[in-house]
Amino acid sequence: MTDLADWRPLIWTPPASMAGRYARLDRLSVDAHAQALHAANPPEASHWAYMPYGPFPDPQVYRLWAEGAAASDDPVFYAIKGPSGWAGVASMMRIDRANGVIEIGNIALSPGLQRTPAATEAIHLMIDCAFAAGFRRVEWKCNAENAPSRRAAGRYGFTFEGVFRQHMVAKGVNRDTAWFAILDGDWPRLRAAHLAWLAPSNFDAQGGQRQSLATLTG
Template identity: 65%
Template structure:
């Protein structure tokens, strides 16, 4: 593949990403207390992250201040139905080659497995491709079953596993790599939007069809 016309990107993430079920804002100290309160429902959310759980609110405020000042990773706060309840970031932002990763995903128990959580990641993927990135990556501990499932649910393709890639919290981490390419995104974006559509949910917010099934069907896979 020749890329004679390729030029490095001048990407600066939007300060706000607005969806139907969620709103993302660039992380700031204003979000810290609400996020800390949401996070305290379940320490298990920190199991595969290199930091957390935090001893107290002041410790989390300190982490937010550091994260908000970072230029890479670039953090967003995520609002769910009950308020600010999670964060996610862009990292390893490679404007020269058009590659970007979504990671540092820390969603509280109240936000996990919700329409807002799915839409938040969708909005971040969509922003990256709209800015001209060629590849959006997702990496996780190969032992982190929920994150592996989430990557596949969004339509990220598996690229392989880097064995003995890191030492995290005193244990080995093999890192599974996934990616969506710009050529994949128009199809996946259409599927994501169909899943997010209000017609896919009943009055209690239950989905009619799962995103995993819809992504698999769009790829031509046979779903039992």
């Protein structure tokens, strides 16, 4: 049993922004981000199949959703800016300061942002921010049927912890939830792997990766 006699609940305020070499995250703002985010993301239901929100048939519907998301204290939504502009959102959520646990979720990336260094760096920045603030555990959860999200969790180095069956009802259907986590003791090694992948030297002249993140975190 690990002695936590020195543990104190965290006093932490989510940052207004986070920035790296490829990506920038700002607290979601309706006026600053909603129009660009709606334009960057397809209206088709398939794009939003595993999300608790969406699809958004027109900019006004997206704006109404963004108003609520921007006002929320938990989850805390961020707009993600990549090489083509504001193109995705993600949140820091289920913020448990007493136990040092936080989740990264509500991740919706436009097709143009997916599978880019900016997308990877955005998630890295959120994980790094959490551990720098003193959190002990960062969680990733997804619909157990969401194979791309499960692969992404493994790629970042999250450890699969199991499936919670009949965990919730999402958009009128059952959702079994796959749980993943990174612990603070895991992060130094994984952080080094992330930074090695994000280094300019890891990409060739055409932008192709020399080493995969999954290999580096493996």
